[in-house]
Amino acid sequence: xxxxxxxxxxxxxxxxxxxxxxxxxxxxxxxxxxxxxxxxxxxxxxxxxxxxxxxxxxxxxxxxxxxxxxxxxxxxxxxxxxxxxxxxxxxxxxxxxxxxxxxxxxxxxxxxxxxxxxxxxxxxxxxxxxxxxxxxxxxxxxxxxxxxxxxxxxxxxxxxxxxxxxxxxxxxxxxxxxxxxxxxxxxxxxxxxxxxxxxxxxxxxxxxxxxxxxxxxxxxxxxxxxxxxxxxxxxxxxxxxxxxxxxxxxxxxxxxxxxxxxxxxxxxxxxxxxxxxxxxxxxxxxxxxxxxxxxxxxxxxxxxxxxxxxxxxxxxxxxxxxxxxxxxxxxxxxxxxxxxxxxxxxxxxxxxxxxxxxxxxxxxxxxxxxxxxxxxxxxxxxxxxxxxxxxxxxxxxxxxxxxxxxxxxxxxxxxxxxxxxxxxxxxxxxxxxxxxxxxxxxxxxxxxxxxxxxxxxxxxxxxxxxxxxxxxxxxxxxxxxxxxxxxxxxxxxxxxxxxxxxxxxxxxxxxxxxxxxxxxxxxxxxxxxxxxxxxxxxxxxxxxxxxxxxxxxxxxxxxxxxxxxxxxxxxxxxxxxxxxxxxxxxxxxxxxxxxxxxxxxxxxxxxxxxxxxxxxxxxxxxxxxxxxxxxxxxxxxxxxxxxxxxxxxxxxxxxxxxxxxxxxxxxxxxxxxxxxxxxxxxxxxxxxxxxxxxxxxxxxxxxxxxxxxxxxxxxxxxxxxxxxxxxxxxxxxxxxxxxxxxxxxxxxxxxxxxxxx
Amino acid sequence: xxxxxxxxxxxxxxxxxxxxxxxxxxxxxxxxxxxxxxxxxxxxxxxxxxxxxxxxxxxxxxxxxxxxxxxxxxxxxxxxxxxxxxxxxxxxxxxxxxxxxxxxxxxxxxxxxxxxxxxxxxxxxxxxxxxxxxxxxxxxxxxxxxx
Ligand code: FES
Ligand code: FES
Numbered sequence: 001x002x003x004x005x006x007x008x009x010x011x012x013x014x015x016x017x018x019x020x021x022x023x024x025x026x027x028x029x030x031x032x033x034x035x036x037x038x039x040x041x042x043x044x045x046x047x048x049x050x051x052x053x054x055x056x057x058x059x060x061x062x063x064x065x066x067x068x069x070x071x072x073x074x075x076x077x078x079x080x081x082x083x084x085x086x087x088x089x090x091x092x093x094x095x096x097x098x099x100x101x102x103x104x105x106x107x108x109x110x111x112x113x114x115x116x117x118x119x120x121x122x123x124x125x126x127x128x129x130x131x132x133x134x135x136x137x138x139x140x141x142x143x144x145x146x147x148x149x150x151x152x153x154x155x156x157x158x159x160x161x162x163x164x165x166x167x168x169x170x171x172x173x174x175x176x177x178x179x180x181x182x183x184x185x186x187x188x189x190x191x192x193x194x195x196x197x198x199x200x201x202x203x204x205x206x207x208x209x210x211x212x213x214x215x216x217x218x219x220x221x222x223x224x225x226x227x228x229x230x231x232x233x234x235x236x237x238x239x240x241x242x243x244x245x246x247x248x249x250x251x252x253x254x255x256x257x258x259x260x261x262x263x264x265x266x267x268x269x270x271x272x273x274x275x276x277x278x279x280x281x282x283x284x285x286x287x288x289x290x291x292x293x294x295x296x297x298x299x300x301x302x303x304x305x306x307x308x309x310x311x312x313x314x315x316x317x318x319x320x321x322x323x324x325x326x327x328x329x330x331x332x333x334x335x336x337x338x339x340x341x342x343x344x345x346x347x348x349x350x351x352x353x354x355x356x357x358x359x360x361x362x363x364x365x366x367x368x369x370x371x372x373x374x375x376x377x378x379x380x381x382x383x384x385x386x387x388x389x390x391x392x393x394x395x396x397x398x399x400x401x402x403x404x405x406x407x408x409x410x411x412x413x414x415x416x417x418x419x420x421x422x423x424x425x426x427x428x429x430x431x432x433x434x435x436x437x438x439x440x441x442x443x444x445x446x447x448x449x450x451x452x453x454x455x456x457x458x459x460x461x462x463x464x465x466x467x468x469x470x471x472x473x474x475x476x477x478x479x480x481x482x483x484x485x486x487x488x489x490x491x492x493x494x495x496x497x498x499x500x501x502x503x504x505x506x507x508x509x510x511x512x513x514x515x516x517x518x519x520x521x522x523x524x525x526x527x528x529x530x531x532x533x534x535x536x537x538x539x540x541x542x543x544x545x546x547x548x549x550x551x552x553x554x555x556x557x558x559x560x561x562x563x564x565x566x567x568x569x570x571x572x573x574x575x576x577x578x579x580x581x582x583x584x585x586x587x588x589x590x591x592x593x594x595x596x597x598x599x600x601x602x603x604x605x606x607x608x609x610x611x612x613x614x615x616x617x618x619x620x621x622x623x624x625x626x627x628x629x630x631x632x633x634x635x636x637x638x639x640x641x642x643x644x645x646x647x648x649x650x651x652x653x654x655x656x657x658x659x660x661x662x663x664x665x666x667x668x669x670x671x672x673x674x675x676x677x678x679x680x681x682x683x684x685x686x687x688x689x690x691x692x693x694x695x696x697x698x699x700x701x702x703x704x705x706x707x708x709x710x711x712x713x714x715x716x717x718x719x720x721x722x723x724x725x726x727x728x729x730x731x732x733x734x735x736x737x738x739x740x741x742x743x744x745x746x747x748x749x750x751x752x753x754x755x756x757x
Numbered sequence: 758x759x760x761x762x763x764x765x766x767x768x769x770x771x772x773x774x775x776x777x778x779x780x781x782x783x784x785x786x787x788x789x790x791x792x793x794x795x796x797x798x799x800x801x802x803x804x805x806x807x808x809x810x811x812x813x814x815x816x817x818x819x820x821x822x823x824x825x826x827x828x829x830x831x832x833x834x835x836x837x838x839x840x841x842x843x844x845x846x847x848x849x850x851x852x853x854x855x856x857x858x859x860x861x862x863x864x865x866x867x868x869x870x871x872x873x874x875x876x877x878x879x880x881x882x883x884x885x886x887x888x889x890x891x892x893x894x895x896x897x898x899x900x901x902x903x904x
Contacts, residue, residue, distance in 0.1 A: 009844040016852030017840025017859065019789025019829035026788040113773075202887050204793045204801060204853040254791075254853030255888050286794040492851025492888050650847035654893045658850070661890030685798035690887060693878035699892045 003505040004647050004713045010497045011516060012252065022252040024224045028210040028281045033062050035269045035282040036115040038105040038122055039292055040097035043131035043362040043678030044143060047095050047104065047124060054121040055107060060114035063276055064122070065106040067093040070271065074151060075238045078329035078367070079227030079261040081467050081528050083153035087161065087168065087328040089146055092238060092267050097126075098145055098326035099362050100678045101292035108272040108280055131362035131678050135298065135323035138166045138359035145326065145360040159332055163360070168324045169332040172355030173339075176412045179304075182315040182351035186306030190388050194380040195744040196727075198298040198323070198672035199665075200682070201369050202690050203491075205254020206289040207265040211272070212279035214247070221248045221270060226260040226489050227529035232521045234263060235270055250519035253491035257662070258368030260491065261531045262329050264293045290683040294367025295672050297334050297358075298323040301380035311394045313403045316343050316413070317353040318381065322373075324358050325365035331358040334368070337461075338377030341614070343413035345381075345423075345459055347405035352413040362678050368531060370662065371723045374460050379745060382456035382728035387741055396455055396732065397431050400618075404457070407706065416611065420706035420716065423616040426640040427457060429702055433638045434620040441736040450625045451635070454732025458619070460721035461612035462537035462711065464528075469608025470539040471525035472546040474503060474514075476554065476601045478593040480574075480586025482509065484546075487519045487527035488539040493719055494651040495535035499543050501647055502712050506547035509574045509585070525604075533615070533717030536647060538607055540712035545605025553601045558583050561591060613708045615716040616642040619660065619725025625737040630749030632734060634664050636698045639722065642706050645714035649703075656701040656722045663726025665691045671746050759822040763787060764831025778804070778813040778821050782828060789829040789856040793885065800884035803857035804828050810864035812883075829856040835863050838904065842897035850888030858884045862898055872902070 015022055052064040070092040078086035093103055105122050109115035130143045146163045154161070160170030176182075183189055209223035219241075225231055228248040236243040253260065269280035284293070299322045306315040322335040339354030369375075389399040405411055407421040431437060434453060443451045473485040484503050490496040496516050504511040517523055527539055551571055558576040559566040561583070570577045575584040592598040622636040639656050646652045669689040673681040682688040707714035727745055734752055735741050744756050761768045761781070768785055779802045782790045792814055793799035802814040805827035829836055839859055843849045858881065865872070865880045872880065877898060878891075886894065 007845075010847065010849065012852075013844035013849055014840065016849045016855050017843055018833070018836055019856045021788035023791075023853070030784075204799065204851065204885065204887055205791070206793070253851060255851040257887070286796070286799075492853075494847065494850070648847075650845065650893075654847040654850060654889055657890035657892050658888055659890070661892075662887070684796045685794050685885065686796050690885065691891075692885065693882050693891050693895075694875070696878075696891050699890060 001505055001713065003501045003511060005645065005649065007650060008497065008501055008648050010494050011500055023205060023254055024208045024210055024222055024251055025283055027222055027251055029212065029279045031279065032210060033108040033110065033272060033276065033278050033280040034112045034115045035106060035108045035272050035280050036119055037103050037268055038107070038119050040100060040102040040104050042097060042126055042128055043100050043133065044129040045097050045126040046129065047097065048127050049125040050105065051123040052105065055118040058114060058118045058121060060110040061118045062108045062278065063272060064118065065093065065271065067095045071238065071240045073237060073240055075234055076329060077234055077263040079230040079263060079529055079531065082233060085154050085332045086330060088151040090327050092271060099364055100680060101364060102326065106268050106272065108276065132166060133362060133674065133678050135321065135359050135361050136300065138361050139357065140165050145362060154332065166360045167357060168328045168360050169335065169356065169358040172353065175352040176349060177351040179315055179317050179351045179353040183304060183306040186314055187309040188388065188391060189304065189306040190384060190391065191304045192384050192387065192743060193300055193302045194383060196299045196376040196379055197745050198366065199296040199369060199670045200290055200672055200688055201257040201259035203255030203257055203259055206286055207284040207293060208282060209266040209269050210281040211269040213273060213277060218245045218247055219270060219274060221246065221266055222251060223248065223266050224253050224260060225250055225263065226256045226491050226531055228489060228519050228521055229487065229526055230529060231263045231266055235266060238267055239271060239274065248521045250489050256491040256530065257370045258372065258531065259294060261368040262294050287683045290688060291364065291680045294329060294365050296369035297366040297373065299338065299376045301338060301376060303380050303384040305384055305388055307388060307392065309392065311392050311399050311402050312348050313346050314349060315351040316346060316349060318343060318377065320356045322356065322358040323363065323366060324360050325363040326360065327365040329365055329367045334373040337373030340414050341374035341459055341461065342377035342381040344405060344411035344416055345457060346403045347409055347411050348403050349412045363674060364680060370659065370720050372720065374458065374720065375724050378456065378458045378724040379727045383731050386728065386732040397427060397436060400427055400457055419710070420613060420644055420708040421616055422642040422704040422706040423457065425704040426616055426618040426642050429704055430618040430620045430638050430640040433700060433702065434622055434636065436620065448627065450627060450737045451622060452625060452733045452737035453620060453622050454729045454736055455618065455620045456725040456728035456732065457617065458721055458724035459614040459616050460533055460717065461614055462717035463534035463609065463612055464532045465612040466610050468528050468532060468534050468538050469606055470527040470542040471604065471606040472539065472542040473525055474546045474550050474603045476550060476585060476589055478589045480584060480589040482514045483517055484514050484543065485517045485524045486539055486543060487524045488535045489519045489530035491530050493655060494648065495530065497651065498536050498647050499540060502540050502543045503547050505713065506544050507551060508572045513574060533720045536715055537711050537717050540715060541607035542605050544712045545607055546603045549605050550601060550603025553603060554588060557592065557601065558588060609710055611710065613710060613716050615644065615718055615721045617721050617725055619729045621729040621733045623730060623733040623737065625734065630753035632668060632752065634697065634730060638700045639725065640702045640704055641718060641722065642704045643718040644706055644708040644711050644716035646703050646705055647715050652718050653701045655718045657699045659722025660699050660726055661691050661696055663723045666745060667727035667730045668746050759819060761821055762825045764827060772818040774819065776818045778816045778818050781818040782813060787828045787830055791853055791856060798885065800861060801854055801857040803860045803884065805860055805864060810861045829859055832863060839863065839901045842900040843894065846893040846897040848889050848893035848897045854884060854886040858886065858894065862901065866902055
């Protein structure tokens with residue numbers, strides 16, 4: 001292959017590395033109104049009175065909006081395909097606030113200072129209500145967070161919602177034999193509860209959106225998002241207007257990691273622009289991004305496993321309790337992945353069960369974060385498997401090799417036909433790279449510190465089975481070059497580049513001949529957006545299909561022009577060939593641009609799939625532990641990934657490195673913390689520690705490529721699977737070093753030294 | 758009214774007493790300068806002031822009066838070189854941290870002789886990146902230091 005699997009720089013790399021103005025705020029008009037939001041100081045309260053007269057009288061203030069001024073249709077801002085599995089449980093502004101940081105009023109002024117001054121002059125009288133802060137006691141708590149009528153698209157027997165009991169979702173599945181009978185029959189059983197904290201996505205570009213009315217008075221929204229099409233649909237609902245009057249454009253995005261799969265900021269400037277007719281923008285502060293957007297779902301996962309003495313795992317039961325926070329974004333779906341993307345790793349099972357409860361609390365709403373529940377599920381299950389292996393005195397590597405799913409099998413849990421897997425090779429290669437069998441797992445160093453190793457495996461998906469579908473359009477221009485229209489919503493990982501590589505490969509043209517037009521609801525075809533690890537796989541396959549469609553049309557055209565059978569016509573090197581006659585694309589374009597038999601050739605292709613082929617990974621941590629301080633540093637991390645065919649080696653490697661490092665942060669330091677009244681403590685980078693350069697030593701990535709028959713040139717996804725192994729591999733290394741099993745994330749020095757409370 | 762020389766171009770501009778340099782620079786059109794925090798933790802806003810790397814979010818514009826400032830827009834040759842290495846490694850992911858990182862790396866190259874990986878990590882510690890996991894950027898920076 002000429003372009004797939006080859007070294008290929010990002011198509012926008014020179015714009016990025018020369019500092020071009022390509023991000024949302026760089027594009028906003030200088031005279032855009034500055035929009036600010038007044039945030040609730042209370043976790044749970046009714047707004048009894050709100051007086052904005054002094055704010056409105058401030059110089060430069062254009063408009064002040066409260067719950068009295070906004071439409072009364074409830075909606076969700078979770079970026080999901082319609083009908084969204086997230087409940088319609090919010091308003092633009094409500095008379096009730098449900099977490100510290102919830103929106104109370106919107107102000108727009110000419111300058112930032114004026115807007116801030118106006119915020120200070122809004123007088124609100126609250127009636128405080130008892131907040132629900134502990135997710136383990138949320139069900140049937142005397143305080144009901146959503147006592148209004150909430151619309152759910154999912155029928156009650158599927159979602160199990162019961163808002164009067166603070167239950168956002170509740171459901172379960174069983175596979176194979178009866179779980180209780182099988183567990184009772186096992187030689188060894190283990191039951192453990194694991195606690196995974198909320199975590200902040202912490203993309204470097206905070207939320208921001210810019211809105212204006214175009215020449216036909218349509219609302220244009222330029223916004224830092226992963227889901228432009230969902231935003232268009234949801235804005236139309238929330239603002240009670242026709243979608244035909246809305247255009248959403250995604251420019252270059254400064255990271256998302258799932259945070260921008262929820263439309264946090266768009267609605268505020270949008271309503272200001274609609275009411276004033278003026279351009280408006282909002283740029284979230286870092287503090288607002290921490291305290292008024294979304295974070296990973298905190299969870300408690302209870303694992304029960306049973307095995308026979310030889311190490312064959314016979315039964316797995318997982319129950320997940322998920323802290324949804326104030327609004328139900330991504331609640332039903334995230335928790336599902338805790339089971340669906342962990343249990344099917346193991347396939348000698350006779351019985352499997354998964355059940356989940358998702359509860360509302362008066363905290364920051366949870367949302368999507370890379371890994372989307374699989375990260376939490378992997379920590380719980382993999383930690384339990386490691387502990388089981390220790391109990392059975394079996395090497396963690398061996399217990400995996402004995403029990404993992406193999407290519408060609410159908411999994412007992414969740415019934416997945418696995419058409420591609422090199423997970424066994426990932427484990428083998430990773431073990432070799434880290435020297436698993438060449439050294440003891442615990443080594444005391446000369447300086448008294450301890451080196452120790454640990455490992456874990458994981459899986460994810462590639463797109464959402466039976467739901468995601470994307471379309472791509474490619475057009476042969478009169479000048480012989482090509483325009484590719486897609487909406488995969490690259491937010492930094494390089495999807496756009498990979499799609500151009502796939503198009504170049506399929507059409508056998510120089511990638512420079514292809515111009516990418518991306519993610520503009522007026523111009524580009526529907527795509528759910530950048531989430532569920534769908535870019536390279538779902539949109540990628542749509543691109544391949546579109547290019548094949550164009551290829552057929554071009555060969556037919558050329559065959560007709562030469563009056564030869566299409567089967568004798570071939571396409572390569574930016575031209576059409578019949579034997580030795582060559583017709584370059586530019587000549588074909590010219591021919592097509594003149595006369596009655598001409599016309600622009602457009603190829604279209606779509607792709608959706610009934611399965612979501614899992615990528616796999618094995619992760620190995622080598623840590624240095626200081627028994628004096630309890631500090632853990634990951635000195636070497638080996639990740640071996642099966643993402644099917646690697647389309648772009650450098651970008652895939654960076655995806656894996658990046659996931660491993662975010663996973664290290666989740667394992668060791670990142671911790672969203674609340675005070676006793678629901679105040680978020682960790683609202684800046686001093687309090688909320690993401691990994692910095694000195695924290696990260698060696699990260700080594702390798703690939704074991706399988707071939708996924710349904711994917712573009714055999715590819716699966718890579719974006720999310722890579723975050724999942726760090727925490728359980730480090731947990732296992734900490735146990736090897738200290739003899740202590742930790743059941744709470746993050747694993748802080750105090751807990752490592754003195755045990756968990 | 759203050760006078761700033763930005764990338765060799767002289768600007769005379771009115772600033773508020775509490776205005777910080779990043780806002781003045783962005784207003785003057787130097788949009789490569791990015792903001793990622795309010796607590797001087799992220800390094801995205803790094804520019805060179807009289808050849809020293811500074812956080813432009815933490816300097817009052819009044820204090821920059823009469824000074825020479827370099828932003829990424831003004832270092833074409835070095836940006837091309839370093840940017841090329843970053844792109845080869847895929848270390849410019851979302852790219853939002855890239856201008857600040859590049860400016861600080863350029864300052865580091867002028868200041869440190871033959872730094873070790875640890876010295877590089879410490880020098881650039883204040884430049885957060887959430888996308889890359891840092892190691893690809895280190896590979897690129899190593900290549901850049903060697904030319
Ligand atoms: S903006 Fe974060 S350090 Fe300047
Ligand atoms: S590349 Fe996105 S923050 Fe560094």
